[in-house]
Amino acid sequence: MRLIRQCIYCNTLIPADRKSSAHYCSDACYYEAKKERSSRQYYSKQEFISRFNRNEQILATLFSVYQQGQVIRYNLLDQLKFDWGISDGELQDSQLNVWKAIGKYCYLLNADKTISIALCNNSNQ
Numbered sequence: 001m002r003l004i005r006q007c008i009y010c011n012t013l014i015p016a017d018r019k020s021s022a023h024y025c026s027d028a029c030y031y032e033a034k035k036e037r038s039s040r041q042y043y044s045k046q047e048f049i050s051r052f053n054r055n056e057q058i059l060a061t062l063f064s065v066y067q068q069g070q071v072i073r074y075n076l077l078d079q080l081k082f083d084w085g086i087s088d089g090e091l092q093d094s095q096l097n098v099w100k101a102i103g104k105y106c107y108l109l110n111a112d113k114t115i116s117i118a119l120c121n122n123s124n125q
């Protein structure tokens with residue numbers, strides 16, 4: 001009796017002469033699967049970096065406006081396609097508000113749907 005195994009890449013049966021631990025029907029499938037995996041990882045990393053940079057750029061632009069006393073509403077960030085899911089950390093201020101950090105900046109979503117933006121210097125927050 002022998003175990004019938006399928007290639008996890010192309011679903012064809014794995015030839016009996018391959019190692020019992022083999023997950024692929026051939027070396028070709030193994031390499032194809034590996035190639036796809038690494039390009040997917042590369043893509044998602046690049047995607048993250050470009051979204052992150054765009055977010056930081058948006059904050060940089062709004063920060064100068066904010067410093068001039070202009071009220072920034074969160075729907076403006078939506079319009080600029082700000083990605084709310086991205087940040088590289090959180091910071092808590094003395095009033096226990098939690099700010100999200102993105103590169104040089106951090107922002108706080110206020111209860112009145114406005115945004116506070118500050119330069120984010122991790123050493124003195």
Ligand SMILES: [Zn+2]
Binds near residue numbers: 026
């Ligand atoms: Zn295969």
